[in-house]
Amino acid sequence: DGGITQSPKYLFRKEGQNVTLSCEQNLNHDAMYWYRQDPGQGLRLIYYSQIVNDFQKGDIAEGYSVSREKKESFPLTVTSAQKNPTAFYLCASRRQDANSNQPQHFGDGTRLSIL
Amino acid sequence: DAKTTQPPSMDCAEGRAANLPCNHSTISGNEYVYWYRQIHSQGPQYIIHGLKNNETNEMASLIITEDRKSSTLILPHATLRDTAVYYCIVRPRISGGGNKLTFGTGTQLKVEL
Numbered sequence: 001d002g003g004i005t006q007s008p009k010y011l012f013r014k015e016g017q018n019v020t021l022s023c024e025q026n027l028n029h030d031a032m033y034w035y036r037q038d039p040g041q042g043l044r045l046i047y048y049s050q051i052v053n054d055f056q057k058g059d060i061a062e063g064y065s066v067s068r069e070k071k072e073s074f075p076l077t078v079t080s081a082q083k084n085p086t087a088f089y090l091c092a093s094r095r096q097d098a099n100s101n102q103p104q105h106f107g108d109g110t111r112l113s114i115l
Numbered sequence: 116d117a118k119t120t121q122p123p124s125m126d127c128a129e130g131r132a133a134n135l136p137c138n139h140s141t142i143s144g145n146e147y148v149y150w151y152r153q154i155h156s157q158g159p160q161y162i163i164h165g166l167k168n169n170e171t172n173e174m175a176s177l178i179i180t181e182d183r184k185s186s187t188l189i190l191p192h193a194t195l196r197d198t199a200v201y202y203c204i205v206r207p208r209i210s211g212g213g214n215k216l217t218f219g220t221g222t223q224l225k226v227e228l
Contacts, residue, residue: 042217048213104214109158
């Protein structure tokens with residue numbers, strides 16, 4: 001089945017620890033995204049990548065880091081510098097073409113809780 | 116990006132058509148209308164998108180008014196599994212943030228027996 005896999009579904013970490021969230025896609029999409037969702041709110045963009053070995057900060061990048069060493073993988077690290085990391089994290093990917101109107105497709109998210 | 120306005124909640128009887136409105140009166144000529152839905156504790160699911168023509172796929176139909184200032188998402192035969200928050204998003208064909216999507220608070224659709 002083609003799709004976007006986020007793991008784990010639930011993640012607990014102690015305050016002050018870095019934690020890495022996994023996102024893998026087998027859709028052969030060029031662009032990948034990380035969003036954060038807080039209760040009752042819309043999604044906010046953390047980082048995005050439009051090509052391997054390149055990525056850009058989104059609206060709320062502070063306290064997060066990413067890498068894009070392979071087309072299919074875009075892991076997100078939540079560092080100890082992120083002041084309020086407890087949230088629902090969503091990864092998305094999108095096929096890029098000349099029309100630029102292709103939709104983003106999302107994984108099922110990782111719910112991170114800091115103890 | 117153009118702002119969108121959606122009712123916060125709607126109810127629909129199972130088996131009936133669910134018509135979800137979205138107002139985007141400041142939309143510009145190169146902006147597409149996208150619809151997503153999010154079932155509790157899951158990632159958003161893409162439904163449909165369009166520019167100015169009406170669109171239909173296996174999930175839904177999208178009706179965009181001639182002046183493009185509003186649109187309606189139609190689920191022709193709603194089921195209990197269609198209960199979700201539905202988001203209407205307007206995005207330029209080429210936009211900053213790698214073509215990021217800006218989600219508002221959407222419409223909570225509740226389908227009941």
